[in-house]
Amino acid sequence: MQSQKKSAIQPERDIGKQLRAVGITPTQQRVQIAEILFARPQHLSADQILASVNSLGTTASKATIYNTLGLFARRGLIREVIVDPVKVFYDSNTSTHHHFFNLDSGELTDIDADKVVVTNLPELPGDTQLEGIDIIFRVRSSHPHEEN
Amino acid sequence: MQSQKKSAIQPERDIGKQLRAVGITPTQQRVQIAEILFARPQHLSADQILASVNSLGTTASKATIYNTLGLFARRGLIREVIVDPVKVFYDSNTSTHHHFFNLDSGELTDIDADKVVVTNLPELPGDTQLEGIDIIFRVRSSHPHEEN
């Protein structure tokens, strides 16, 4: 009984544990940022996270946001999604999956891994190891569209 | 005989035609940029193109490089490759294919379309149309690697 816990009751504690589990000291700011990200699977930009953190009382600086996101990503807690030339998205869903990227709205949507089957994997260039596969379906909202 | 031409003899003329074919006025700079890009299938950044153009005698400004690359991409002459958060690559190979991206060297390599078979295409989000599919294999050079 003492090893059981109802999740979502004290998220802070759990998040602290989660961070420690990957060797990250759980500071106020990091826990705050993690709470926002891990609340549900989602795609957020550094800016959005900064805004969320600061609207929740505690503050974090831009520098800390970027440091923390980079750290989380290196530790595998989140995934960087590079689809927009202008900014990076951070995805709190780390299970294998892919994305729709709406070029008009800038919106990012998940695609279940089993929806896209990749066969015939190519052989890697000499002396490299695979870090990850990104599959992005670029879509546009269907209004008639001028090309210029 | 008059409608035959040995390619690569007067590339400028051909490129002029190619540009006109997609409704682009072939100015000096645009032809110059197109020549570099179309010389062979390759992946170049705006910076690299600027350097190439300027080392070839004719000059083009940064603004013109960006304008031209954007224009070429919209007209389908080249393809923008978004893999590096820091800069866009322009790919003069417009046939369907995918990429290896070496995170250590920043190098981009082609993968033939038939090497990667995607089955089970997901259905698009309501009211959108597919613009393109990007598949990127992120790899690292195989030296032991510290994570921090």
Place this chain on the structure above:
DNA sequence: GTAGTTGCAAAGTGTTTGCAGGCAG
């Protein structure tokens, strides 16, 4: 107490823009 973290502001990058002068047709 001490290593590690944070915040601020300044610097850095790639890219975009405004506008005067220039070139293509």
Place this chain on the structure above:
DNA sequence: CTGCCTGCAAACACTTTGCAACTAC
């Protein structure tokens, strides 16, 4: 001649960095 291009420099947006003050443990 006229509208479209080009170049310059300034503006931009995102991200990174340097360094002093602060916090976790």
